[in-house]
Amino acid sequence: MARLTREELQVPVSMWREEDMIAGERAEAFVLIFRTTGCWWSYQGGCLMCGYNAASSRAVTIEDLKAQLAKATERYRGERMVKLYTSGSFLDENEVPPEVRDEVFSAFGKADRILFESRPEFITDDSLSRIDCARSAIAIGLESSNEEILRKSVRKGFTVADYTRAAEVMLDRKVPLRTYLLLKPPYLTERAAVEDAISSIQYSSQFSESVSVNPVNVQRDTVVEALWRRGNYRPPYLWSLVEVLRQGKEVSGCRVMSSPSGGGTARGVHNCDRCDRKILDAVQRFSFNQDAGEFEGLQCGCRKEWAAVMDVQDTMGTSVDISRYLSSELEFD
Numbered sequence: 001m002a003r004l005t006r007e008e009l010q011v012p013v014s015m016w017r018e019e020d021m022i023a024g025e026r027a028e029a030f031v032l033i034f035r036t037t038g039c040w041w042s043y044q045g046g047c048l049m050c051g052y053n054a055a056s057s058r059a060v061t062i063e064d065l066k067a068q069l070a071k072a073t074e075r076y077r078g079e080r081m082v083k084l085y086t087s088g089s090f091l092d093e094n095e096v097p098p099e100v101r102d103e104v105f106s107a108f109g110k111a112d113r114i115l116f117e118s119r120p121e122f123i124t125d126d127s128l129s130r131i132d133c134a135r136s137a138i139a140i141g142l143e144s145s146n147e148e149i150l151r152k153s154v155r156k157g158f159t160v161a162d163y164t165r166a167a168e169v170m171l172d173r174k175v176p177l178r179t180y181l182l183l184k185p186p187y188l189t190e191r192a193a194v195e196d197a198i199s200s201i202q203y204s205s206q207f208s209e210s211v212s213v214n215p216v217n218v219q220r221d222t223v224v225e226a227l228w229r230r231g232n233y234r235p236p237y238l239w240s241l242v243e244v245l246r247q248g249k250e251v252s253g254c255r256v257m258s259s260p261s262g263g264g265t266a267r268g269v270h271n272c273d274r275c276d277r278k279i280l281d282a283v284q285r286f287s288f289n290q291d292a293g294e295f296e297g298l299q300c301g302c303r304k305e306w307a308a309v310m311d312v313q314d315t316m317g318t319s320v321d322i323s324r325y326l327s328s329e330l331e332f333d
């Protein structure tokens with residue numbers, strides 16, 4: 001939890017521009033990370049991989065949120081898409097009061113689409129009736145469509161049924177859904193993680209306009225970080241991500257994408273220094289063009305290590321980071 005001055009509380013955590021897609025068309029997006037009081041679930045221990053509440057502060061007031069919004073509108077250049085992240089739920093009225101929410105929709109009046117995140121418990125017919133559904137898109141972090149993994153490996157605090165109910169309410173109101181899935185929650189072998197992500201893509205794509213696969217990025221002061229430091233966790237290989245996107249695309253009817261944070265670093269999805277960049281570039285191109293041909297011909301010596309980890313972990317029935325013992329990857333930043 002951040003300890004900040006009033007002045008700091010009145011500035012968004014971060015703002016930048018990037019490209020995204022609206023209903024299959026490339027679009028410029030303005031991205032804004034709002035500092036709020038944070039996700040209510042993080043106060044209950046939160047998800048095992050989540051360190052987002054480091055950017056939140058209990059001291060944030062309505063005036064601070066309005067001041068952040070004013071700073072964001074100064075930087076906004078009329079991009080068609082606005083992505084507004086709160087490190088929590090935009091529809092949680094304790095986090096973003098309705099008055100601020102309404103101001104967001106008018107401040108970005110030129111945007112055709114405003115994408116924000118919410119946990120499913122805040123997505124109801126009533127809450128959707130209070131926002132501009134025609135310009136909204138909502139991202140839900142389902143992480144996995146397997147109840148047991150969701151409970152034990154993610155500690156999500158909601159069920160797949162909760163997600164499904166929220167997704168159906170959104171379908172009724174024609175609000176596009178982006179589902180986030182987590183690639184390789186802790187306690188899963190590399191192979192089990194790949195299989196879980198593919199079946200989760202298959203399940204969630206029936207409700208979603210797009211599915212975004214987020215490989216675990218080891219964040220500070222999380223359970224996942226503690227496991228990683230002890231050698232009991234390795235973030236997924238990029239080879240696993242490629243498999244998930246390739247096979248996931250085959251079993252889904254929607255856009256499948258990934259924009260990995262920390263890609264190519266020890267804390268993020270990575271293979272080896274020789275191939276990380278080239279594979280991350282292929283992932284980025286695939287995320288826009290949906291052409292699995294981007295992954296053809298990708299080769300590197302480390303693919304053998306990945307195949308060995310998939311087999312050895314299965315044989316030993318363990319999810320510990322075997323690659324550390326194979327390649328003495330003992331350095332932590």
Ligand code: SF4
Binds near residue numbers: 050088119141
């Ligand atoms: S629901 Fe999202 S913001 Fe809240 S603890 Fe989980 S990952 Fe973090």
Ligand SMILES: [Zn+2]
Binds near residue numbers: 273274300301302
């Ligand atoms: Zn490699």
